[in-house]
């Protein structure tokens with residue numbers, strides 16, 4: 001049995017722990033609220049569905065090449081100058097959902113019900129093929145998971161072959177990508193990491209929308 005002193009000691013420790021936990025929770029809550037507030041402010045007056053799409057390349061950490069959409073076939077074996085590696089990214093809603101379309105073929109990057117990565121002419125929002133992703137940025141790398149099946153990530157192996165989505169998991173090289181500018185936008189050094197890397201798609205597209213708005217305002221002003 002514990003002595004009275006030991007019991008008291010234990011009691012004080014438990015209370016202290018409670019106070020610390022409650023303090024942590026309140027700090028977390030205020031941080032969350034701050035994030036939500038700044039998020040709301042950033043959205044004011046912007047309609048992303050009308051914003052410009054963003055064309056870039058997605059560099060696979062596993063294959064050290066770029067994702068390319070060759071119609072129905074998709075791999076991560078694209079060189080910097082490969083026309084199928086030019087990807088159009090759209091953010092079609094306010095919560096950072098994105099679609100990925102090959103500029104050259106017009107096909108969208110989708111995942112079918114077997115978890116295979118396939119190109120599709122049209123996006124289906126419902127049904128067995130999913131084409132809408134959300135982005136997570138982990139240590140500056142972009143990870144893309146399906147909105148409809150959040151445990152499924154877009155992934156490629158070191159040979160540039162797509163990995164069945166039900167065999168993927170977050171936080172590993174195969175599901176990590178870097179955004180890279182198109183070669184003509186970055187002629188000086190096409191191996192350098194783009195400054196776009198640290199921004200989410202959502203932020204990139206938002207920036208673009210802001211620039212377009214600014215240009216429009218200039219146009220109407222003159």
Ligand SMILES: *[C@@H]1O[C@H](CO)[C@@H](O)[C@H](O)[C@H]1NC(C)=O
Pocket residue numbers: 075076077159160161162
């Ligand atoms: C990608 O390129 C490598 C090296 O040339 C090759 O071994 C591999 O089969 C290619 N992958 C695909 C999916 O075509």
